[in-house]
Amino acid sequence: MRWQDIDQQPCSVARSLAIIGDNWTLLVLRDCFLGVRRFDDFQQRLGVTRHVLSDRLRKLTEGGILDKVAYQQRPVRHEYRLTSMGRDLYPVIVHLAQWGDQYLADDHGAPLTRIHKQCEHTLQAQLHCSHCGETVAAQDIRVEENTGFEGKILQARVQDTAG
Template sequence: MKRPSFARWPCSIARTVDLLGDSWTPLVLREAFYGIRRFDEFQLELGIARNTLSDRLRKLVEEGLLQRQRYEDEPPRHEYVLTEKGHEIYGVLAAMSRWGDRWLADEDGPPITMRHDPCGHDTYAEVVCAHCHEPLKSEDVSRRMGPGYPERLKTHPSVLRRFSSS
């Protein structure tokens, strides 16, 4: 059964899930952040089926998170390099890692520690308000329709309920 597409939903979470919402895509991106660039290296590190890896890399290139660059002419071979858009998804993966460290780690603690090289300290992702820099907590955040919310949906009863309760 094919999963539904959320790519056109008026919700950035749904659209991001559409891109990252399978088991392999976040792991392919994780490996790209670890410096993996070549198809065979991704395949070896992840143990992923070649056809699945081809599909995920193709999608990440189409979406502009990776760029395919030729590194050999005979036979033609390519590597996959993070783009600016790809680099910006790091915060999403770091936030997922932080949540997993808190709620899913064994008694021994997190399996991986992040070190912020500029200051030399171990760290973790924290989502903060862009203006006051206080941590974002669900109980402190309300949502409003943004400028990109589809006009045709603004008066739908379920939409009105969702935004009037915030």
Template sequence: MLNRTYDDQNCSIARALEIVGDRWTLLVIRDAFEGIRRFDDFQASLGVARNVLTDRLNRLCEEGILRRRLYQERPERYEYRLTRKGVGLWPAMMSLLLWGDEHYAENGPPMVLIHRGCTGRLTPALTCSECGAALGPTDIDPRPGPGALPTDRAAQQAAASGTP
């Protein structure tokens, strides 16, 4: 992953960076939270080189963040799903998303996270802005935000209507 290791540092952040501290790894995890499961779908979403994606998926599986599940035998094809350890990254991923929205989303957030229970938004405290409930990955619906590209809005509308 990283060219530099942090073996000499007694720091949990440094150790976590050894596993998830590069661009492609975090984007693979993001896509897994968004429901992407298959290699070709990750590759299409990310535009990453196949060898790089293979490396990241293998490493995430070795670390117990993703698990592979065979869904086709000839040729062998796998789905990749978040494990409990992987789902544990949700608060960090959401905090990073909200921080990016605050500081780098010039046209507003490309995606907003809505509480399924009452339509409030996810707050930095990972609670609902309306009802105050603590939220987790199964409690939210991502929707295009003011900074969404037209293609993102079309894809969201197609997904909502059940059309490809």
């Protein structure tokens, strides 16, 4: 199976990754959340080659994650802004950053701190259950296949060893 066909899988993770799971795309989004909007700024910060960046920005725009808007005329120049669909990916970036802070930081510690403007405290993201309020880890979750997907996602050996 080719990578560009993974959005055919009956899986929301696969469909998400079909748009943003490409090698440079999540780094582009990291920069979007830091306020980067222009082609050359992305290019210099990421060090990605220009045609790869061009391709990734086009895919993000077509996917509804970025909006390409003109910021001047004569000559027309565009910048890329997160849509609300794009901004909803923020939890993914935050958890990636926190995981990196925890496990991959070097001697200098975490490079960035994220501060919650409303309360002025450092953001410590946790997965928690919106019903009971408890913190949730992987082993606290059970998955069920919804109507129409029975047997399509989980299989015999998978269910036996899930944990």
